[in-house]
Amino acid sequence: MSTRQPIRTVSFIGLGLIGMSLLRALKASVPAGKNSPVMSGYDPSFSESDREAVLCLGLDRFTDNRNELFSADLVVLAAPVETNIALLDELKELAPKSTLVADVSSTKTMICRRAKELSIPFIGMHPMAGKEQQGYRESSEELIRGSRVILCGEPDDLNSFRGTLLREMLEAAGCRISLMDAEEHDRVTACISHLPQLVSTALMTRCAGALESSGPGFLSMARLAASPWSIWRDIISTNSGNIADELERFSLELKELADEVRRNDRKKLEGRFNEANRQHTLLKEMNRK
The missing domain is CATH 3.40.50.720 (NAD(P)-binding Rossmann-like Domain)
Known part of the structure; x- marks a missing residue:
């Protein structure tokens, strides 16, 4: 047939x-x-x-x-x-x-x-x-x-x-x-979807004692923290290796950033901000296409 x-x-x-x-x-x-x-x-x-x-x-x-x-x-x-x-x-x-x-x-x-x-x-x-x-x-x-x-x-x-x-x-x-392909998909989404979710979740629990002093900027950063565990349980279970790898890489990035802030390394910090601004502009352009 x-x-x-x-x-x-x-x-x-x-x-x-x-x-x-x-x-x-x-x-x-x-x-x-x-x-x-x-x-x-x-x-x-x-x-x-x-x-x-x-x-x-x-x-x-x-x-x-x-x-x-x-x-x-x-x-x-x-x-x-x-x-x-x-x-x-x-x-x-x-x-x-x-x-x-x-x-x-x-x-x-x-x-x-x-x-x-x-x-x-x-x-x-x-x-x-x-x-x-x-x-x-x-x-x-x-x-x-x-x-x-x-x-x-x-x-x-x-x-x-x-x-x-x-x-x-x-x-x-x-x-x-x-x-x-499926393997590439899971590596990519671990970076641009699953990592942001867990960072937002960790940010909310880390800052829980200071929420009454927060403003709209913090609320924007913490938006994903409202996502329910019932949705993310299976996502983490079926992509745990890639997600863990991204969290470990990001923790190293945060460690480098903390060292730069502690040293007040303005040159490196300015470079980070400029690169982030550039990438954010590219992101907005891609989402307008």
Whole structure:
């Protein structure tokens, strides 16, 4: 049977901040007059009122029937990463061979490796978007529109008919696509995502006794400290080596900085500030593209 079939049905397993934001962005990107894929979804934590609410936000059908969910043309795993990895075994048993599976986890090596072991057509997606507040009530298509989405996977899956259609859907939703292998992804995100989270967490606990004297600058630096452990538990567990390496490198950087401050080495400190200013300007330019 030919696998060159359009994506008419999409299932989301997990309807939190990123899952619902992606669903809403894909739904909003369909041109007027064209049929949107039927969006089904499931989240085990949802009450009846939650189910009714997400139906008003763009979900077409809420169901806990695994056979229905896994028979979609595209299945998006949007639960915590260790849950997503475990779901791959069920998908292997229940999903048609033509089903393309994707995930939105923040780490990729373990889940991509498991999908390859099971010979599941799989593309790892990582929307570089989010905020400290969680849950579908905080979701928005604007969170996804304009964001960078990193795709990881085997060339055969990335370049397959449905893989190409997925990329086109993301681009229509305003996403900027980057391709990266899973191991590189986890090394990079350990630096630019996981390290900032843990630095913010450590900053908050270090300064806890002086918060009443803090101002908006401290609040900006500490924003990520509001992120819940329930989200970060699996991220740290599945990327612990890379994260630990980054923390150790950063601690050496802090030690050098402390020595420069203690010596009042203005030349080196000025160089650091100037380089940081330059990199910040580049960062803003990259995010405007």
